[in-house]
Amino acid sequence: MTPSVLVVEDDPTLNGLLVKELRKAGYELASASSWREARERIATFAPNLVLLDVNLPDASGFGPLSEIAGTRPVVMLTAYGSVNQAVEAMRLGAADYLVKPVNLDELELVIRGALERSRLQAQRALARGDAGLAMLGESAAMQQLRHTIREVALSDVTVLIQGESGSGKELVAQALHGASRRRSEAFVAVDCCTLQESLFESELFGHERGAFTGADRRKAGLIEAAAHGTLFLDEIGEAGPAIQAKLLRVLETGRFRHVGATTDLRSDARIVAATNRDLRQRAQGGQFREDLYYRLSAFVIHVPPLRERRDDIALLAAHFIGGRRQAQGLAPAQLSADALQRLAAYHWPGNVRELRNIIERALILLGPGDTIGAAHIGQLDPGGAPGTAPAAPPAARSASDSLTLQGEPTLESIEREYLASLLKKYDGNRRKVAEVMGVSERTAYRMMDRHGYR
Numbered sequence: 033m034t035p036s037v038l039v040v041e042d043d044p045t046l047n048g049l050l051v052k053e054l055r056k057a058g059y060e061l062a063s064a065s066s067w068r069e070a071r072e073r074i075a076t077f078a079p080n081l082v083l084l085d086v087n088l089p090d091a092s093g094f095g096p097l098s099e100i101a102g103t104r105p106v107v108m109l110t111a112y113g114s115v116n117q118a119v120e121a122m123r124l125g126a127a128d129y130l131v132k133p134v135n136l137d138e139l140e141l142v143i144r145g146a147l148e149r150s151r152l153q154a155q156r157a158l159a160r161g162d163a164g165l166a167m168l169g170e171s172a173a174m175q176q177l178r179h180t181i182r183e184v185a186l187s188d189v190t191v192l193i194q195g196e197s198g199s200g201k202e203l204v205a206q207a208l209h210g211a212s213r214r215r216s217e218a219f220v221a222v223d224c225c226t227l228q229e230s231l232f233e234s235e236l237f238g239h240e241r242g243a244f245t246g247a248d249r250r251k252a253g254l255i256e257a258a259a260h261g262t263l264f265l266d267e268i269g270e271a272g273p274a275i276q277a278k279l280l281r282v283l284e285t286g287r288f289r290h291v292g293a294t295t296d297l298r299s300d301a302r303i304v305a306a307t308n309r310d311l312r313q314r315a316q317g318g319q320f321r322e323d324l325y326y327r328l329s330a331f332v333i334h335v336p337p338l339r340e341r342r343d344d345i346a347l348l349a350a351h352f353i354g355g356r357r358q359a360q361g362l363a364p365a366q367l368s369a370d371a372l373q374r375l376a377a378y379h380w381p382g383n384v385r386e387l388r389n390i391i392e393r394a395l396i397l398l399g400p401g402d403t404i405g406a407a408h409i410g411q412l413d414p415g416g417a418p419g420t421a422p423a424a425p426p427a428a429r430s431a432s433d434s435l436t437l438q439g440e441p442t443l444e445s446i447e448r449e450y451l452a453s454l455l456k457k458y459d460g461n462r463r464k465v466a467e468v469m470g471v472s473e474r475t476a477y478r479m480m481d482r483h484g485y486r
């Protein structure tokens with residue numbers, strides 16, 4: 033594979049020199065002289081590494097670095113004699129830095145080292161299944177979201193994160209934890225609807241030996257694993273009445289009990305919950321405890337759906353493409369203008385997760401090729417006008433929309449349609465969908481995840 037580098041430098045002489053040297057060293061090159069131009073190149077050229085000048089005509093300082101450091105290695109070009117700048121750049125996630133005037137031998141070494149470290153990191157992340165934990169996006173909505181996260185992270189207040197499926201609620205919860213004083217403690221995520229209620233109760237709160245058949249040992253609960261860290265309760269709207277009652281007690285008194293125990297334990301975990309439902313409405317309708325709703329919603333964060341921050345689509349797409357290709361050791365791939373246009377016009381009922389899935393499928397169809405075209409993306413129904421709420425859950429795409437280029441639907445596309453039609457029929461009730469499909473809830477969740485419907 034030929035790794036690619038984007039040189040972002042407004043001094044034309046230095047820019048030209050860097051491009052020439054790196055090209056000679058065997059890299060594929062693109063260059064930009066402003067931050068606006070750099071953003072465009074990142075979306076279309078998808079470089080493996082960015083060499084970024086700290087002072088650009090339309091952006092000075094570390095804004096650009098913070099924006100892209102989570103997506104790919106960034107080597108900063110800093111001014112001679114400003115050690116502070118270099119230190120700050122590393123703290124903000126730069127892979128390395130070069131001081132001007134640039135020593136050309138050092139240039140190659142630094143770039144090779146940064147690429148190698150990043151490839152290893154990507155491989156490790158893929159093996160752990162958590163490729164790309166950074167919360168990306170520079171739209172006004174995402175900047176506001178980051179601001180809110182910073183504001184509330186340092187207090188211990190309970191936070192309720194609301195947003196559509198796949199919009200990034202779990203990433204917000206992780207960002208909250210990462211910006212809090214608890215960041216070096218555990219972050220424990222629990223999906224409130226993946227398990228049967230009684231099992232879930234012992235999983236969450238722990239149990240005593242002999243509490244039920246099969247409980248042959250005392251076992252600590254996830255709430256204890258979260259100790260002084262953060263307990264993230266995903267899909268809180270799905271928690272059954274027994275769990276709701278116990279959670280209310282934890283929130284009111286900081287106390288809980290193992291299943292089968294007679295004494296209380298104390299919890300110091302910060303509770304962050306998420307839901308894609310209108311919890312207030314459910315509370316008013318009697319499907320969710322009102323007192324618990326008020327406790328949980330001490331502070332509410334709304335995660336905007338992707339269709340309300342279309343400016344982020346190109347950046348996110350480039351991030352998913354870059355991560356996957358790098359981990360596979362393949363050359364970077366670009367998005368054609370048609371493909372990008374198709375992505376930008378879609379209404380994204382499955383939000384960022386759906387975008388990630390569509391890109392992954394496009395990359396499979398692309399194989400070792402280098403440009404993702406509209407055909408690799410497939411038909412995407414532009415849906416309602418920007419800002420229109422989707423029919424939730426997402427409507428099925430027709431077989432002619434499948435990604436099979438020859439027109440024969442794949443098993444994958446049939447599964448997807450079947451799943452979408454059941455979700456529609458049963459109004460998003462996953463338990464019911466799993467039952468009708470004859471698979472376990474877990475299998476149904478995994479399927480939904482794969483198709484971007486969670």
Ligand SMILES: Nc1ncnc2c1ncn2[C@@H]1O[C@H](COP(=O)(O)OP(=O)(O)OP(=O)(O)O)[C@@H](O)[C@H]1O
Nearest residue numbers: 166167168196197198199200201202203384385486
């Ligand atoms: N701003 C973002 N930047 C990068 N990746 C993102 C962003 N938002 C979401 N993702 C990715 O999209 C996928 C879905 O995000 P996440 O699981 O946080 O969504 P969610 O709202 O919690 O979904 P659900 O409602 O199904 O629980 C994940 O792979 C996540 O890494």
